Amino acid sequence: MSRDEDQQYAAGAAADGGVDRLVGPEADSEESAVEAALRPKELGEFIGQPKVREQLDLVLKAARQRNGTADHVLLSGAPGLGKTTLSMIIAAEMAAPIRITSGPAIQHAGDLAAILSSLQEGEVLFLDEIHRMSRPAEEMLYMAMEDFRVDVIVGKGPGATAIPLELPPFTLVGATTRAGLLPPPLRDRFGFTAHMEFYEPHELEQVVHRSARLLDVEIDTDGAAEIAGRSRGTPRIANRLLRRVRDYAQVKADGSIDQDIASRALGVYEVDERGLDRLDRAVLTALLKLFGGGPVGLSTLSVAVGEERETVEEVAEPFLVREGLLARTPRGRIATPAAWDHLDMPRPTQNPPHPPGGSGQQGLFGA
Numbered sequence: 575m576s577r578d579e580d581q582q583y584a585a586g587a588a589a590d591g592g593v594d595r596l597v598g599p600e601a602d603s604e605e606s607a608v609e610a611a612l613r614p615k616e617l618g619e620f621i622g623q624p625k626v627r628e629q630l631d632l633v634l635k636a637a638r639q640r641n642g643t644a645d646h647v648l649l650s651g652a653p654g655l656g657k658t659t660l661s662m663i664i665a666a667e668m669a670a671p672i673r674i675t676s677g678p679a680i681q682h683a684g685d686l687a688a689i690l691s692s693l694q695e696g697e698v699l700f701l702d703e704i705h706r707m708s709r710p711a712e713e714m715l716y717m718a719m720e721d722f723r724v725d726v727i728v729g730k731g732p733g734a735t736a737i738p739l740e741l742p743p744f745t746l747v748g749a750t751t752r753a754g755l756l757p758p759p760l761r762d763r764f765g766f767t768a769h770m771e772f773y774e775p776h777e778l779e780q781v782v783h784r785s786a787r788l789l790d791v792e793i794d795t796d797g798a799a800e801i802a803g804r805s806r807g808t809p810r811i812a813n814r815l816l817r818r819v820r821d822y823a824q825v826k827a828d829g830s831i832d833q834d835i836a837s838r839a840l841g842v843y844e845v846d847e848r849g850l851d852r853l854d855r856a857v858l859t860a861l862l863k864l865f866g867g868g869p870v871g872l873s874t875l876s877v878a879v880g881e882e883r884e885t886v887e888e889v890a891e892p893f894l895v896r897e898g899l900l901a902r903t904p905r906g907r908i909a910t911p912a913a914w915d916h917l918d919m920p921r922p923t924q925n926p927p928h929p930p931g932g933s934g935q936q937g938l939f940g941a
């Protein structure tokens with residue numbers, strides 16, 4: 575297909591709202607049904623995270639042998655790495671039902687009491703974003719986790735009384751993107767804590783192959799590798815990119831995916847070989863072209879790319895930092911040598927020029 579045809583395809587995709595932050599790690603509102611279909615259902619099907627799998631397998635097997643309830647589990651890690659999936663696997667492996675809720679949905683202790691008091695014996699309670707629960711709910715959870723009991727407060731003021739309520743044993747699976755935000759008394763009440771890492775490219779390749787099989791799409795090894803390499807270490811993004819490449823293959827070719835199709839399709843969606851999208855590249859390009867690689871302040875950089883400060887800081891920068899393309903320093907943002915290479919720009923041979931009114935200090939290329 576010609577470049578013009580690809581551009582027309584891109585315009586059509588944009589009109590569908592399809593190109594907006596294709597590489598964002600959070601699920602978008604329409605994604606949950608598709609994700610449900612692609613979730614591994616048992617531990618043996620779960621790809622990657624070998625240590626977490628091995629340890630969790632022991633925890634669950636031991637609980638089953640004792641005919642007991644599994645210890646409370648805390649899962650931490652970036653969005654889209656499989657925390658929800660793993661919580662469902664825990665329930666399935668324990669042949670237990672699962673209740674799913676999230677920290678922001680529990681604003682009052684009463685909300686939590688209602689959920690806890692309706693749990694069945696052995697049920698798994700998945701509490702996503704557990705670090706965003708209200709303080710009173712969090713305190714109620716301490717007792718529930720440790721003693722399987724809550725005090726329900728009836729009445730207000732001096733006449734208020736606490737009525738103790740026994741709970742059946744249950745397994746709490748808490749998920750958080752930042753374990754460090756949890757108060758230590760809460761963290762300490764989990765019997766098993768697992769940190770989920772970003773996935774290796776070969777693991778994401780397996781995710782892509784598995785999802786392609788479930789979606790009934792033909793894909794070869796190089797096609798899967800191409801998608802995996804652009805998926806930012808995140809299965810959710812790998813699955814999303816696969817679906818977009820599938821669209822392209824269906825509309826523009828015979829429906830099967832090879833490296834050429836994958837690379838053209840993701841070119842249309844402006845996701846480059848390393849997984850950077852348009853916003854990431856705009857930030858990097860401004861940093862290199864306008865500010866000679868920095869250091870430059872976040873506000874200035876944001877104005878230069880026409881985005882909010884928060885967008886640059888929270889949406890673009892974390893991945894650029896993780897990829898070793900940008901560094902945050904007390905003097906401002908600086909590009910690393912790898913950034914010049916990635917954008918195919920010659921590395922400056924001496925100290926980069928300083929931004930107008932800049933600090934006059936040296937960037938990574940400094941002596």
Ligand SMILES: Nc1ncnc2c1ncn2[C@@H]1O[C@H](COP(=O)(O)OP(=O)(O)OP(=O)(O)O)[C@@H](O)[C@H]1O
Pocket residue numbers: 599600601608609610612613614619620621622652653654655656657658659660702781809810813
């Ligand atoms: N190890 C894995 N193997 C295969 N597919 C996976 C794996 N981990 C995640 N996925 C897929 O990635 C998608 C996102 O996973 P999941 O919803 O579990 O992530 P999460 O960490 O709970 O994200 P969030 O924090 O945003 O809720 C799901 O469709 C799931 O099928």
